[in-house]
Amino acid sequence: DGVGLSSSEVGRLLASHAAIARIDTCKVEAFLDLLRDKVGLAKPGQIAALLRSSPRLLLLGPDAQTGETVDFLRNEIGLSQAALAKVAASHPQLLTMSLTKSLRSTHKWLVDLGVPPSRIERIVRSHPKALGYRVDGKLSDLGDFLMADLGLPRDKAGAVVAKFPQLLGLSVADNLRPTVSFLVDEAGVPRDGMGRVALAFPQVLGLSVEATLRPHVAFLRDEIGVPPEKIGKVVSSFPHVLAYCVDSNLRPTLDFLHLEVGVPRSSLGKLVASHPQILGYSVSKKLKPTVSYLVSEVGVPAHRIPMLVERCPKLLGCSVSRNLRPTVSFFQDELQLSRQQICNIMTKYPALMGLSIEKNLRPKLEYLTTKLGIPRGELEAMVGTCPQLLAYSLEKRIKPRHRLLEGRGLKLGLHSMLAPSDLTFYQRYGEGLSSMTQVCPRPDRDSGNYYWHPSASLPVQPKPAPKKTRKPRATKAATAKRAGGGGAGRGGYRQ
DSSP states (O other), rough: OOOOOOHHHHHHHHOGGGGGSOOHHHHHHHHHIIIIIIIIIOOOOOOHHHHHHHHHHHHHHSSSHHHHHHHHHIIIOOHHHHHHHHHHHHOOGGGGSOIIIHHHHHHHHHHHHTTHHHHHHHHHOOOOOGGGSOOIIHHHHHHHHIIIISSSOHHHHHHHHHHOOOOGGGGGIIIIHHHHHHHHHHHHGGGGGHHHHHHHHHGGGGSIIIIIIHHHHHIIHHHHHHHHHHHHHHHHHHHGGGGGGGIIIIIIHHIIIIIOOOHHHHHHHHHHHHHHHGSOOIIIIIIHHHHHHHIIIOOOGGHHHHHHHHOGGGGGGSSSSIIIIIHHHHHHHSSOOOHHHHHHHHOOOOGGGEEEEEEEIIIHHHHHHHHHHOOOOHHHHHHHHHHGGGGSSSIIHHHHHHHHHHHHTTOHHHHHSSOHHHHHHHHHSSSSSSGGHHHHHOTTTTOOOOOOTTTSSSOOOOOOOOOOOOOOOOOHHHHHHHHSSOSSSHHHHHO
């Protein structure tokens, strides 16, 4: 009566576990109190559900081991009482496991693998079976696979397990190695890149080759048109695509890009190969609102949207409220650009719209106007006609080149200063690429603090030309003789 089992359920329970009938009633009551008070199964029906799935729990009784297991889960793993109640309800076998032979040894293995202790509580909540796997069997094989086969350092292997604890239950021989072999041999993912793929999206290791991976690769190749040699790159940069439902996610996205945006079907493969993340954008929450904003508010002609998307598919991933609209306002308010000029920027250099205002655009604008002394009106005209000027890196391109020119007493127009490649610029105005290292930040810093060669702040004198041994000048008589002699030398041809 106090548990909630019907008389027929009690009969079936006693028939299947006759030893329960021989347990002292006081011990049963004490065990039920432990489940209510320490485990937290206080809601009506929770204990009944627990006993239906694992009736042999009654055989344990309220012994010291059960109490120690509960204390371990609460105090060392860090489960709250509510979380412990859910874990016990979903996986009651956890309460029957040996504390020393199973629970503690598995906990130690997870810590040694590099799983942060704070993440172990989350692992147990989401995958309670994790503490029941044998260290000398499945777990040992998994650790070797992650570090030897995938090349992950210990802390990264722990991060993979923390992100996808269900990995602990997969067989290396039957699941993980066949998956990696398919991704490398058939999808074209570089073997030395599999560690990065697993770290970015460890769930890919749990996908079935025949049910999921092979159909998805065929879809990318045959329906989207991604060139076979590019599929490995697509999977490497966005492995999540292999987990999306083809009918519910991928195909509707392609239909929207082709039928509503107007991207030619023949261009979809190239587009996806350049930015596979576009397949992860929600049509209703991301793609449609962004396209609508570009057309209705920015004023981009609808017939130019396909070209814009092909040129910069990342633009469709920008948030209208957090990225695009504030950037448009920045160009209007601080550069005084017209809506038509902003529309031209969108179509000429759409990647500019995805740059951070506070971390990128505004610091560049301030540096160009204050340090280079470019009048604001002049800069407005430059950006309106050549928007990519604002796309160059402030720390790695604008500042180093300006300081080099300033140190040598040279002045160039902004386009002439920024447009040439590093090789061309530093050969033309410095001493080759070696002078680039004198004005760029050190590799371990990117703070804008520059480290100079002693001569870098002063105009550099041209190096004297190497002395050449010259032949003695001919006398005027000899020169006149050659000029008039009609010989077969160059003088004769000039004549």
